[in-house]
Amino acid sequence: MSKAGRLILTSLRKRFRLADGVMEAVAPLSLTIEAGQFVALVGPSGCGKSTLLRMVAGLEQPDEGRILLDGRPVTGPGPERVMLFQSPALYPWLTTLGNVTFVLTKRIADRAAREALARRYLREVGLAAFEAAYPAQLSGGMQQRVALARALAFGPEVLLMDEPFGALDAQTRSLMQELLLRVWRENRTTVLFVTHDVDEAIFLADRVLVMSARPGRIIDDLPVPLPRPRSLDVQMEADFLALKRRVLTWIRREIGL
Amino acid sequence: MRQWLRLRRPLPPHLATLLGATFLGALFVAWAAATGSGAVNPLFLPAPGAIVHAAIEGLRDGTLLDDTRISLIRITVGWLLSTVAAIPIGTLMGSYPFFNALLEPFVGFIRYLPVPAFVPLSILWFGVDERQKLVLLFIGTFFQEVLMIADNVRAVPQPLLESSATFGFGDREILRRVIVPYALPGMMDTMRITLGWTWTYLVLAEEVAATRGLGHTIMLAQRYLAPERILLGIFVIGLLGMVSDLLFQALTRKLFPWARGVRR
Numbered sequence: 001m002s003k004a005g006r007l008i009l010t011s012l013r014k015r016f017r018l019a020d021g022v023m024e025a026v027a028p029l030s031l032t033i034e035a036g037q038f039v040a041l042v043g044p045s046g047c048g049k050s051t052l053l054r055m056v057a058g059l060e061q062p063d064e065g066r067i068l069l070d071g072r073p074v075t076g077p078g079p080e081r082v083m084l085f086q087s088p089a090l091y092p093w094l095t096t097l098g099n100v101t102f103v104l105t106k107r108i109a110d111r112a113a114r115e116a117l118a119r120r121y122l123r124e125v126g127l128a129a130f131e132a133a134y135p136a137q138l139s140g141g142m143q144q145r146v147a148l149a150r151a152l153a154f155g156p157e158v159l160l161m162d163e164p165f166g167a168l169d170a171q172t173r174s175l176m177q178e179l180l181l182r183v184w185r186e187n188r189t190t191v192l193f194v195t196h197d198v199d200e201a202i203f204l205a206d207r208v209l210v211m212s213a214r215p216g217r218i219i220d221d222l223p224v225p226l227p228r229p230r231s232l233d234v235q236m237e238a239d240f241l242a243l244k245r246r247v248l249t250w251i252r253r254e255i256g257l
Numbered sequence: 258m259r260q261w262l263r264l265r266r267p268l269p270p271h272l273a274t275l276l277g278a279t280f281l282g283a284l285f286v287a288w289a290a291a292t293g294s295g296a297v298n299p300l301f302l303p304a305p306g307a308i309v310h311a312a313i314e315g316l317r318d319g320t321l322l323d324d325t326r327i328s329l330i331r332i333t334v335g336w337l338l339s340t341v342a343a344i345p346i347g348t349l350m351g352s353y354p355f356f357n358a359l360l361e362p363f364v365g366f367i368r369y370l371p372v373p374a375f376v377p378l379s380i381l382w383f384g385v386d387e388r389q390k391l392v393l394l395f396i397g398t399f400f401q402e403v404l405m406i407a408d409n410v411r412a413v414p415q416p417l418l419e420s421s422a423t424f425g426f427g428d429r430e431i432l433r434r435v436i437v438p439y440a441l442p443g444m445m446d447t448m449r450i451t452l453g454w455t456w457t458y459l460v461l462a463e464e465v466a467a468t469r470g471l472g473h474t475i476m477l478a479q480r481y482l483a484p485e486r487i488l489l490g491i492f493v494i495g496l497l498g499m500v501s502d503l504l505f506q507a508l509t510r511k512l513f514p515w516a517r518g519v520r521r
Contacts, residue, residue, distance in 0.1 A: 059419050079425030089420035092519045093438050103424040134515040154424060 004070050004080075005157035005190035007033040007056065011065035014051050024215035025051045028065065031209070031218060035070075035157075036188040040201035042247060043211030044255045049194045050162055052216065056192060057083045057160050069158065079106055082156040084164045088143035090135040090150075096122060097131035100150045107154060121153035122146075124183050141172035145179070152183050161193045165200070174232055177203060185229060198247045199235055202226075210247055213254040220250050300484060307485040308492065315489065320474070325493060328459055328471040331387075335394025335462070336455040339402055340448055347406025348440070352432055357407065368400040372458055376465060385466035397458035402451040409443035410436060412521055442513040443521035449505035456498045 014026040025048040033039050041049045054060040056067055058077040067074040069081065077083075090099050100118035101111075108114045122128050125145040135143055144164060151159055165173045177200060184191065195201050201208050202224055210220040222243060226234055234240050261268060268276070285305070291297045292304035299307065315321030349356040375396050383389035413436050421431050463472030471490045478486035509516070 057419075057423055059422070077419070077422035077425075079423070081423060083420060083423040085416040085420060087414065087416050089414065089416040091417070091435065091439070093441075093513070093515050103421075106425045136515060136518040160423070 003035040005035040006070055007031075007158060007190065007192070008068040009033075009052075009056070009065070010068070012052070012055060012062050012067065013064040014048070014055060014060065014062050026055070026062075027212075027215035027217045029217055030065075033190060033192065035190055038184065038191045038193065038204060038206045040193045040195060040205035040208045041211060042195060042198055042201045042208060042251065043216060044213050044251055045196060047211045047213050047254070048216030049211050052211075053083070053160050053162050053192060053194050056158070057081055059083070079154070080157040081160060082151045082154055082158075083160040083162065084147055084151050086163045086166045088135070088140075088147040090143055090146055092135050095132050095134055096127060096138070096146050099135070099146055100153050103150055103154055117153050118149075121149040121183075124152070125149045125179060141168050141176070144168060144176065148176070148180065148183075152187065152189075155187065156189060158190045158192065161191065163195055164193075166195070166197075173200070178232065180204065181228070181230065198244055198251070202240060202243050202247070203230060203232070203235060208243070208247060210250045219254070220247070222246065300482065303485040303488060308489050311483075311485040311489045315486075321489075321493070324469055324471045324474050324490075325497070327469045328463070328494075329497070331390055331394065331462065331470065332452075332455050332459060335391045336398055336452050338391065339395050339398040339451070339455070343399055343402040343406050343451075344444065347403045348410050348432075348437065350403065351407035351410025351440075352436060360403075364400050364403055367396070368404065372397040373461060376461070380465060389465070390462040390467065393462040394455050394458050397461075398451050398455045401454060402447060405447040405451065406440075406444055409440045409447055409521065412443055413439045414520075440521070442509060442516035442519070445505065445509040445513070446521065449502060449509070452501055452505065453498055456494060456501075459494065 009031040011028045011030055012026060013028045016023045016025055043049050051060060055062050058074050091102060094102055097118055101114045104114040104118060122131055125148055127145055165176045193204060205224055208222045208224060209218050212219045224243060226239060289305050292299060292302055350360055372393060375393060379389045379392045383392055417435060418431055421435050460472035460475055463470040464476050467473040471494055475487050475490040
């Protein structure tokens with residue numbers, strides 16, 4: 001796969017007009033994310049991390065500054081930047097297989113090729129046996145796996161993930177994290193992953209960005225040198241814990257503890 | 258007994274059917290007893306037998322089927338006109354704040370007007386022919402239906418639209434290929450409920466200058482002091498309404514098997 005997916009954010013700023021004045025969500029913020037990098041964004045709730053992600057997705061327009069993806073300015077949503085939400089956002093009238101092939105119509109003209117690719121990724125997330133099921137027949141964790149398979153099969157340059165495992169129980173979440181890393185290892189797309197779970201951020205990412213309380217700025221930029229592939233046991237190692245302590249200290253300070 | 262009176266605890270299906278039938282049966286027995294014993298003046302409440310008799314008579318001289326047929330046609334056409342208009346307009350209102358801002362104040366205003374208030378205007382505009390009756394049915398149905406369709410469309414979750422946009426679907430494509438399919442089962446519920454409302458305006462529409470129809474027969478029976486024919490008309494309307502409701506529910510289940518457990 002070619003190395004596309006380099007993101008450059010320059011002096012990005014976002015304010016929201018509220019009933020009682022203006023709320024600054026994202027302070028002027030600059031950031032470069034290399035192609036194929038897995039970047040996690042953590043910070044206290046309401047710090048503007050989701051807003052930042054939505055601006056990269058093109059779902060919100062920045063008030064100032066600009067976003068470049070491989071040198072092209074981002075002006076709206078586009079298929080090179082797919083977003084995964086906390087809710088699976090599946091099409092309830094389509095089967096598991098149909099949910100994947102429906103979006104693939106944007107990429108692949110041949111129906112058989114679409115189905116083959118969709119099946120490959122459904123197998124990857126362990127849902128091969130459920131390709132004919134409708135979303136309402138699947139558990140929340142299975143639905144999110146379909147959404148993950150759909151996004152990965154689509155193969156965007158950048159995958160934007162907004163607390164995608166936040167609504168899942170602890171066991172399912174761990175499984176999803178390992179699954180995501182396994183599939184990501186093969187296609188190495190650029191990932192920007194928003195979470196408030198510090199363990200999750202460090203476990204998944206090459207680099208953890210810590211955001212301040214509102215208005216959001218980046219107050220720390222930590223490389224995560226833990227070797228890959230990682231297993232869940234890494235979360236008990238000293239290097240991991242040192243990183244975790246550092247991030248948590250920042251966050252506690254930001255929420256005023 | 259206590260086990261059947263738990264909050265939201267489902268009943269065994271046979272028991273549910275039995276309960277509904279028991280209540281209806283008890284009402285019928287009470288009715289038959291009240292009229293059969295002579296405790297109630299048959300002018301106010303005729304005996305069940307008198308209604309059966311009126312039904313047989315109506316079937317024999319053809320008026321019952323004729324009235325039913327003409328009323329069914331009016332209901333169907335009036336409701337179809339309303340639905341054909343409400344689906345596209347409601348979809349636009351629920352999808353684009355522009356169209357909602359444009360139309361909502363107008364619809365909201367008309368919606369609160371009592372339909373009988375339109376009877377004089379409808380006669381002034383359309384005379385006493387079939388169009389006047391359809392217009393009343395339309396007014397009674399459309400202004401409610403269009404807002405409910407708009408709500409069905411608003412029930413499509415925002416992440417589904419945003420997710421589709423990031424996969425490269427444009428606005429029009431999302432409207433056609435995501436919003437409409439998602440909202441269809443909800444729209445079917447709306448159509449079923451508003452069809453019931455069209456039925457409720459039938460008597461009003463057939464009150465003025467009609468020569469046939471179930472509503473007309475009911476009004477006529479009042480004039481001739483024939484309460485058994487009033488009740489017969491009411492029963493036929495209730496029965497047809499109930500049947501159409503059940504058919505609609507069955508059709509929705511058949512067409513949209515995926516919609517069980519999906520918010521709509």
